[in-house]
Amino acid sequence: MAHPVQISSKEQFDSLLRSSTFVVADFYADWCGPCHAIAPAYEQLAAQLSRPNLITFTKINVDNQQDIAKAYGVTAMPTFIVFERSRVVNTIRGANPQKLTEVVRKLAAEASKSDSSAEAGESSAAGGAVWYGAAAPKGYDDISDQYDPKGVELLNRDSDFGLAKTLFDSSKPSSLDGKGKGKTGGAPDWIESDTDEQLMLFIPFQSRLKVHSLQITSLPPTDDEDDDETPMRPKTIQLYSNRSHVLGFDEADDIPAVQTVTLDAQDWDPKTGTAKVDLRFVKFQSVTSLVVFFVDGDGDSEKLRVDRIRIFGEAGEKREMGKLEKIGDEPGE
Template identity: 75%
Template sequence: MASPIHITSKEQFQSLLSSSTFVVADFHAEWCGPCHAIAPVYDQLASQLSRPNRITFTKIDVDKQQDIAKAYAVTAMPTFIVFERGRPTNTIRGADPTKLNQVIRKLATEAGKSEPAGAGDASSSGGAGGGSWLGAPAPKGYTDITDEYDAKGLELLNVDSEFGVARALLGSAKPSVLGNGKTAEDAGADWVESDTDEQLMLFIPFKSTLKVHSLHITSLPPSEGDGDEIPMRPRTIHLYTNRSHVLGFDEADDIPPVQAVTLESGDWDPKTGTAKIDLRFVKFQSVFSLNIFFVDGDGDGEKTRIDRIRIFGEAGEKREMGKLEKIGDEPGE
């Protein structure tokens, strides 16, 4: 059906990771004898099993695309890496045609399963074409990397215990208020609201070092209610990177944010309640933790509501979790 796509840039590869649910990458080198030996097997699999926007086969010359090889810790050739929705899920090292056949044909079975409802809709599909709900299209060339967060270290300050927890914000399910097939009794509150005032502080440690391109914030407060009892959408947001812990509110006030954002009413998509935040990418090139400080809300209410947060960019090498505290509080940060 199709030949493998020869990757000529990091941007091209990231674009394919965003547009195709499954991507298979053959990391090879011209001087590598085993690479040439297994190439006909790989090419035949690509010809038989490629499917537009579902499963894409690529070839990456490690000498010409050293940045990509380094990002995925490729040190031996050939190495085959399978990506699902932009995330590496399986690695085959060496020219083993039997194992390659087994892994790729199992992948093809997965790719052939029926796609989730609404998978072709940008407002309901994941950045790589299925599964995860998004309130807005993923930025071109970047993937949804929200699932890189470390659940054990996740913290949320000033949250009202009557509603959801921090994990709900980073979940991939469609918000219940938009209709996800579950009643409130079944699902529980899948959003968070602030407690004593409008401020919220979310600490997100990551399992790998990220390049963060942008954020999508979804907030779906009710349109009717009693005055200041109606929760607000966030207006001012301060972002802090590479801290070893959740910042206290007073502590955050004393530290200049890496970026401050002000959201206007026109920034929110009327259908999905989602606002896109483009980051100063140069300042978010090596991020292993993120504090998101929701400073105030857009209105006269007393509480702020957040339904979902999605993070877009690139993931790099896995981080040794024990080193977070050691390197998170460097002098002068």
């Protein structure tokens, strides 16, 4: 029987927000009478509805974790906050068991639907549907098809594997059925780096976009004995916007990235091998191209592997291809 997770640090809570699709947080205090009154109902909901990596119930003592309470504007106890993919989607103030039960059961139904959709997505390629390694962010569209296939470039690609456009293939990665080995009898449907672990991907777009987030799928083999040859998942990623061409590796060292992302082991979905990368949306409001620099990986290998990339945001009017506009570049960049 699952019990609520007692939060002992902000780092622990942040980790749970990343690893669980839905998180329910009970902000309480030991001296709070209504908190004690509603605690049995909350415990019962946790026991009935908790699901690993999908729905996690937590308890946060506001006196011991004042920084977390302050971050979410908690001023009265009890307060229950529901998170979906780290974002607040519902807040219940006060000891109202009926309201709490209603909100949490509705959440559980939505979570079951989301989980079923994800499982269906894993086998949808045969029917021609787009495969997703994670749910799309609410309010934003999959704009991966806005990339210009004629202009996309990938530096340091091992020619024994896929092309740059392989990353935007809408089908389910074949490696999900083969422990990272991929399909036999055909070309690998993923890319790997060549001389070292770095990859430089240039993505020009057919329209001016607002880019909200990325999904990156990486499925290294799970049973290879030679760790030096087994490719790694990406760890550090640097993003550049509105460049007119692919950056050289030395060139990237001299140009400040618009955003640097570090992916940890818990960021990768264990079922689909996909990590969600939230961008600083204000920095990516008018984008005509992206450079994605995979700087290093999560181990000591000299190989890096990426199976799929999906882009989410808002598409604008199509522009004439040819000369890419550079927006907001500082002098000397």
